[in-house]
Amino acid sequence: MCCNNEVNKELFEAVLKLKKQSHGNFKLKDIYAGEFMALRTIHKLKQRNDENSIGVKTSDIGKCLFMKKPATSKMLNNLEDKGYINRLSDKKDRRVTYIDLTEKGEELLKKHHQQMVDYTNRVIHEMGEEDMKTFIKLLNKLSDIMDDLKDS
Numbered sequence: 001m002c003c004n005n006e007v008n009k010e011l012f013e014a015v016l017k018l019k020k021q022s023h024g025n026f027k028l029k030d031i032y033a034g035e036f037m038a039l040r041t042i043h044k045l046k047q048r049n050d051e052n053s054i055g056v057k058t059s060d061i062g063k064c065l066f067m068k069k070p071a072t073s074k075m076l077n078n079l080e081d082k083g084y085i086n087r088l089s090d091k092k093d094r095r096v097t098y099i100d101l102t103e104k105g106e107e108l109l110k111k112h113h114q115q116m117v118d119y120t121n122r123v124i125h126e127m128g129e130e131d132m133k134t135f136i137k138l139l140n141k142l143s144d145i146m147d148d149l150k151d152s
Contacts (some may be wrong), residue, residue: 031108034065035079039105042085046100054088055098084108125126 028036041064045056062072076099079085084105090096101109124132 005056024055026111028108031084032081035075035082035084036108036112038065038075038079039084039101039109042099042101043106043109054096055100058097058099061099079105 026084031039038061041061045060045064049056058072058076059069060070060077061067065072067075070107076085076087080087083102086100086102088098088100090098127135
């Protein structure tokens with residue numbers, strides 16, 4: 001097995017640098033990154049379920065975000081206080097609470113999505129489409145290798 005400490009270090013540093021840059025390029029006004037992920041999760045779960053449903057179960061949100069009930073509840077309280085979500089009780093079973101995005105929450109997601117599209121278009125332009133395709137191919141290969149190794 002190959003064991004080049006310099007390459008190991010460079011890979012680790014490059015991944016950390018990409019992660020830091022990807023998180024730092026988009027400033028969210030009054031919302032934490034975890035809260036934003038919750039908004040995205042609510043949006044995706046609602047799309048997956050049925051767009052006409054009244055919302056997403058709080059337990060499903062917690063499962064997707066790997067959060068325990070108290071942490072999920074606290075985060076949802078913060079999002080509700082900021083006006084990004086609404087809580088709705090199930091009329092048949094009051095123990096079940098559904099979460100839905102408000103118009104303000106939907107607008108934040110749309111705005112952020114457009115910022116991401118604009119930003120990635122600029123990155124692709126600067127890097128060049130062929131280099132980007134090669135980079136994506138290599139990233140997917142790395143991801144597949146890492147996925148295979150996690151079970152061994």
